[in-house]
Amino acid sequence: MKSKLIALEDAVKLVPSGSSIAFGGSILRRQPMAFVREMIRQGKKDLTIYGYPCGLATDTLAGVGAVKRVEAVYTGLFQFGMSYNFRRAVENGELEIKDYPEVAQAARYQAAAMNIDFIVTKDLLGTGMAKYNPEDIVEMTSPFTGEKYHAVKAIKPDFTVLHEYVADEYGNVQWPDHRDADDLDMLFAKGSKRLIVTVEKIVPHNQITSRPNMTFIPHSWVEAVVEVPFGTHPAPCDAFYDEDDDHMALYQKLAKEGTWYEEYAKKFIYGTKDHWEYLDKAMSASHMAKLIVR
Amino acid sequence: MAYYTMNELMAVAASKELRDEELGFIGVGTDGRAYTMAVGIPMIAARLAQMSHAPNFTIFWNNLLSPKLDEIPPYLTQDYLTKWPCAFQPVTCEDKNEMLANGRFDVSFDSASQIDQYGNMNITAIGDYKKPKVRLVGCLAQPDHFAFVKRPIILTDLKKRTFVEKVDFITSVGYLDGKDSRVKAGLKPYGPWKVITDKCILNFENEERKMQLESVHPGITLEEVLDNMGFRPVIPEVIKTTEEPTKEQVKAIREIIDPNHSLLRA
Numbered sequence: 193m194k195s196k197l198i199a200l201e202d203a204v205k206l207v208p209s210g211s212s213i214a215f216g217g218s219i220l221r222r223q224p225m226a227f228v229r230e231m232i233r234q235g236k237k238d239l240t241i242y243g244y245p246c247g248l249a250t251d252t253l254a255g256v257g258a259v260k261r262v263e264a265v266y267t268g269l270f271q272f273g274m275s276y277n278f279r280r281a282v283e284n285g286e287l288e289i290k291d292y293p294e295v296a297q298a299a300r301y302q303a304a305a306m307n308i309d310f311i312v313t314k315d316l317l318g319t320g321m322a323k324y325n326p327e328d329i330v331e332m333t334s335p336f337t338g339e340k341y342h343a344v345k346a347i348k349p350d351f352t353v354l355h356e357y358v359a360d361e362y363g364n365v366q367w368p369d370h371r372d373a374d375d376l377d378m379l380f381a382k383g384s385k386r387l388i389v390t391v392e393k394i395v396p397h398n399q400i401t402s403r404p405n406m407t408f409i410p411h412s413w414v415e416a417v418v419e420v421p422f423g424t425h426p427a428p429c430d431a432f433y434d435e436d437d438d439h440m441a442l443y444q445k446l447a448k449e450g451t452w453y454e455e456y457a458k459k460f461i462y463g464t465k466d467h468w469e470y471l472d473k474a475m476s477a478s479h480m481a482k483l484i485v486r
Numbered sequence: 487m488a489y490y491t492m493n494e495l496m497a498v499a500a501s502k503e504l505r506d507e508e509l510g511f512i513g514v515g516t517d518g519r520a521y522t523m524a525v526g527i528p529m530i531a532a533r534l535a536q537m538s539h540a541p542n543f544t545i546f547w548n549n550l551l552s553p554k555l556d557e558i559p560p561y562l563t564q565d566y567l568t569k570w571p572c573a574f575q576p577v578t579c580e581d582k583n584e585m586l587a588n589g590r591f592d593v594s595f596d597s598a599s600q601i602d603q604y605g606n607m608n609i610t611a612i613g614d615y616k617k618p619k620v621r622l623v624g625c626l627a628q629p630d631h632f633a634f635v636k637r638p639i640i641l642t643d644l645k646k647r648t649f650v651e652k653v654d655f656i657t658s659v660g661y662l663d664g665k666d667s668r669v670k671a672g673l674k675p676y677g678p679w680k681v682i683t684d685k686c687i688l689n690f691e692n693e694e695r696k697m698q699l700e701s702v703h704p705g706i707t708l709e710e711v712l713d714n715m716g717f718r719p720v721i722p723e724v725i726k727t728t729e730e731p732t733k734e735q736v737k738a739i740r741e742i743i744d745p746n747h748s749l750l751r752a
Contacts, residue, residue, distance in 0.1 A: 245626070
């Protein structure tokens with residue numbers, strides 16, 4: 193095993209503009225926000241985003257006009273409401289969206305993990321998603337029973353970017369004892385071509401080897417691992433810290449008013465040179481302490 | 487003045503649709519009225535059923551099977567969800583999808599921005615899909631509920647802009663164009679089961695598979711129901727009145743199930 197630990201800036205440099213990327217987590221929880229903010233500082237654009245439910249990462253990138261297409265089951269911000277930046281871009285015809293229901297979208301990642309180029313599903317029969325996307329959702333019948341299905345394409349993004357809990361320097365990524373498992377991160381990792389994982393903390397290798405069943409992404413799948421504490425702020429990282437309601441309220445107020453780019457992006461993203469300066473600007477030490485749940 | 491609220495009546499009506507030893511799916515919802523519809527009323531319905539005719543009715547809440555429901559905090563932070571006690575939390579979300587596709591869910595609770603006369607629902611886009619007037623949330627697992635769950639229950643307020651003759655976009659397939667069109671499309675014959683609203687209950691129990699009035703809530707007139715719909719449902723010769731909750735049911739909701747008034751918040 194060799195060390196795959198690199199700096200956030202260097203990990204983001206691996207991803208050129210025009211790439212397709214699968215972002216892990218779910219809506220808010222464990223969205224790779226520090227990675228996304230650094231992508232914006234480095235001027236990445238023309239991105240295709242694959243998600244399961246998309247949320248804060250997509251909305252943030254849509255807010256600076258960096259997203260060309262999204263393929264997901266949902267885009268929104270859960271208890272904080274609609275995803276205004278994203279929604280505006282779709283309504284203006286600037287962002288292409290391909291909608292899939294959960295069983296179909298998960299199957300597409302499963303196909304990538306199995307290294308097959310398509311998979312079949314029944315949950316698109318009769319839907320608008322199939323009607324408006326005939327090039328990617330193709331009706332077919334089972335050669336065995338004659339039952340109707342749709343063939344859907346495997347999701348093989350150029351990059352897969354996940355934010356997780358802990359890893360060693362080699363990229364063995366582990367779960368904590370209690371976590372919110374409502375995501376497909378392990379499946380995303382299985383089917384990835386180039387996998388970048390940011391984590392809350394890099395831990396000693398012997399902490400990994402003492403409980404190997406908790407490793408859900410092994411070093412052999414990982415291209416780069418990055419230590420980014422509070423890397424999903426203002427979204428929550430289960431087992432580490434809760435959502436930052438105050439910061440999200442500000443984010444949403446500006447996004448709703450349409451002043452997000454001028455007043456949010458310029459201050460918290462373009463106006464900070466790196467993740468550390470972002471944390472200093474985004475919240476006080478006492479506020480940070482209150483978010484921690486460990 | 488009635489001794490119960492309309493939300494309580496809706497919860498009791500929903501509980502009657504739940505059967506012993508069945509498994510129901512409840513989502514997590516957002517806030518305000520949407521939370522009451524997606525979480526509050528279904529959760530109360532499930533617990534009322536467990537306390538009476540269906541002691542072994544079980545729920546899958548978001549990603550938790552058989553969660554402990556003795557106390558639900560008024561505001562769910564991530565950490566509450568992370569540590570919620572339950573019998574089973576799948577290690578990854580594929581498990582829930584496989585359970586859905588395998589038909590392991592008997593009922594689900596869903597609502598939508600638009601629902602049409604055949605029970606097709608739209609949570610994706612208002613207007614032209616490619617350049618919508620209003621972009622909505624997408625799909626989530628709602629199409630999967632309508633494709634795979636035995637008796638999807640729709641919970642929504644009766645409004646003209648929600649109950650439309652034809653949805654702008656079919657996110658979730660109800661009875662499609664009526665009759666057996668749903669089966670011809672390749673889906674199982676069972677689609678949406680009941681539509682429980684704040685004014686009436688509707689079903690699809692006719693050959694045409696068109697939305698049909700089942701009962702009107704006490705104090706509501708047929709005219710009020712029709713004024714709040716963008717199409718005319720099938721109206722039976724005898725229109726029933728929805729059964730009122732009993733005083734015991736109302737007491738159970740207020741004192742045992744939802745003492746903090748966090749489930750029926752709006």
